[in-house]
Amino acid sequence: MQPFDVVIRGGVLATATDTVKADLGIRGETVAAIGENLDPGKREIDARGKLVLPGGIDSHSHIEQLSASGMMNADTFESATTAAAFGGTTTVISFAAQHVGMSLKTVVDEYHQYAERGAVIDYAFHMILADPREDVLEQEVPPLVKNGHASLKVFMTYDQLKVDDEQLLNVLQAARDNHALVCVHAENHGMISWMSKRLLKGGHTAPKFHAFSHPRSGEPEAFTRLISCAAFIDQPIMIFHVSTAEGAAVVRQARGQGLKVFAETCPQYLFMTRHDLNKPGAEGAKWICSPPARETSDQEALWQALALGDLQVISSDHAPYAFDQSGKLVAGETPHFKQIPNGLPGLGARLPLLFDEMVSKGRFDVNKFVQWTTTEPAKIYGLHPKKGTLAIGSDADIAIWDPDKSVTFTDEIVKDRSGYTPWKGRTVKGWPITVLLRGQVLVENDTLRATPGSGRFLPRMAGKAAEPLGRRAPELGPYDN
Ligand code: URP
Ligand code: ZN
Numbered sequence: 001m002q003p004f005d006v007v008i009r010g011g012v013l014a015t016a017t018d019t020v021k022a023d024l025g026i027r028g029e030t031v032a033a034i035g036e037n038l039d040p041g042k043r044e045i046d047a048r049g050k051l052v053l054p055g056g057i058d059s060h061s062h063i064e065q066l067s068a069s070g071m072m073n074a075d076t077f078e079s080a081t082t083a084a085a086f087g088g089t090t091t092v093i094s095f096a097a098q099h100v101g102m103s104l105k106t107v108v109d110e111y112h113q114y115a116e117r118g119a120v121i122d123y124a125f126h127m128i129l130a131d132p133r134e135d136v137l138e139q140e141v142p143p144l145v146k147n148g149h150a151s152l153k154v155f156m157t158y159d160q161l162k163v164d165d166e167q168l169l170n171v172l173q174a175a176r177d178n179h180a181l182v183c184v185h186a187e188n189h190g191m192i193s194w195m196s197k198r199l200l201k202g203g204h205t206a207p208k209f210h211a212f213s214h215p216r217s218g219e220p221e222a223f224t225r226l227i228s229c230a231a232f233i234d235q236p237i238m239i240f241h242v243s244t245a246e247g248a249a250v251v252r253q254a255r256g257q258g259l260k261v262f263a264e265t266c267p268q269y270l271f272m273t274r275h276d277l278n279k280p281g282a283e284g285a286k287w288i289c290s291p292p293a294r295e296t297s298d299q300e301a302l303w304q305a306l307a308l309g310d311l312q313v314i315s316s317d318h319a320p321y322a323f324d325q326s327g328k329l330v331a332g333e334t335p336h337f338k339q340i341p342n343g344l345p346g347l348g349a350r351l352p353l354l355f356d357e358m359v360s361k362g363r364f365d366v367n368k369f370v371q372w373t374t375t376e377p378a379k380i381y382g383l384h385p386k387k388g389t390l391a392i393g394s395d396a397d398i399a400i401w402d403p404d405k406s407v408t409f410t411d412e413i414v415k416d417r418s419g420y421t422p423w424k425g426r427t428v429k430g431w432p433i434t435v436l437l438r439g440q441v442l443v444e445n446d447t448l449r450a451t452p453g454s455g456r457f458l459p460r461m462a463g464k465a466a467e468p469l470g471r472r473a474p475e476l477g478p479y480d481n
């Protein structure tokens with residue numbers, strides 16, 4: 001038998017289901033053995049007193065992407081995936097973002113080029129459809145899905161990106177025909193638009209009014225409409241970034257009816273409130289994202305929804321903009337809230353924030369931490385078991401966590417290109433100290449060991465999550481009366 005290339009020795013291994021003290025042996029790119037007293041490896045990593053976890057999977061991240069207003073966000077694939085690697089994440093699903101008039105195929109090709117050039121972790125793409133024309137849905141989507149882009153994304157709000165209900169139905173039908181999952185940013189666009197105009201007209205322009213401009217009732221309304229459309233077509237969906245208790249309740253009701261509705265939330269909805277936007281001058285812009293952070297009671301409701309299984313995934317929704325004229329302050333030093341690009345950096349901070357709350361502070365346990373941040377997204381998006389767990393034959397994507405290491409977030413430790421962190425001043429306990437991707441050391445001793453472009457594209461087939469129930473609405477035929 002060939003010797004192991006790497007043995008991670010003496011750590012506590014945890015997956016979504018089990019925790020066990022064991023050695024882990026790697027041959028080539030995959031996990032080859034898990035057991036006691038494994039034979040020596042060519043390289044030995046001492047993991048005594050540490051937790052050995054599968055590398056995290058961030059399934060919602062905007063990288064090198066043109067925003068709703070046509071602005072490029074702050075990151076390249078190199079900077080974003082470097083931040084991810086330092087935070088224990090080894091796979092990212094970002095977006096190939098079509099805007100109106102564009103060919104989806106051309107867009108996907110471009111994002112592949114950006115990622116091939118810079119990514120240091122493995123990656124896949126959700127395809128954003130802002131212009132779901134007949135030619136796009138009929139000619140471009142089928143080969144793209146076959147080539148491993150097994151999820152489509154639409155926005156129900158943002159002036160330049162939103163689809164109306166008829167377009168949404170077209171996308172749901174195209175996804176069903178091609179076996180892809182549909183991910184949705186679901187908020188009531190009319191309510192946001194109406195409230196924004198009303199606030200600005202009344203002189204309420206500061207960043208904190210962004211939160212008021214996204215009425216909380218716009219979330220359950222859009223979820224209900226979306227779920228009705230998806231149930232009508234019999235197409236599974238993923239609802240992105242649930243922010244309110246009422247939104248989570250709508251998801252719960254739909255799942256209670258047996259509908260294939262998956263849902264995620266993000267650290268900003270678990271740890272921030274709308275009061276974080278209330279800062280002097282334009283400072284609050286650093287906390288502007290959509291949907292906005294809500295109330296502490298929503299945070300509790302979201303944790304409960306995770307515990308009940310109504311929400312399955314915690315992603316970052318990383319959408320970085322620097323706090324200068326290239327980003328948040330593109331409209332000047334005193335922008336009104338509508339002029340500020342939406343989004344927060346979060347790829348690097350997601351796992352440490354959640355480890356601290358769930359494992360160190362004991363709100364849940366390490367298995368739930370792995371489940372919601374890693375294994376569930378791998379399963380839902382068609383990456384499992386290659387990614388998302390520690391098992392013989394899985395890619396050796398591994399984050400070794402020091403459960404005792406405390407770190408205080410500062411703007412200086414941020415590895416992405418936003419130049420600030422909305423978590424500044426927050427101290428977390430537990431930090432990923434050594435990270436491996438496919439058996440190669442990616443991060444150790446606070447140093448990146450990978451070269452730009454070493455990350456690989458992960459072609460995905462949609463799998464079980466995107467399989468229809470077989471319960472289509474009666475109106476869809478046959479037409480026999
Ligand atoms: O504010 C956010 N989340 N910006 C990124 C785009 C989106 O809405 O997901
Ligand atoms: Zn969104």
Ligand code: ZN
Nearest residue numbers: 060062317319
């Ligand atoms: Zn997003």
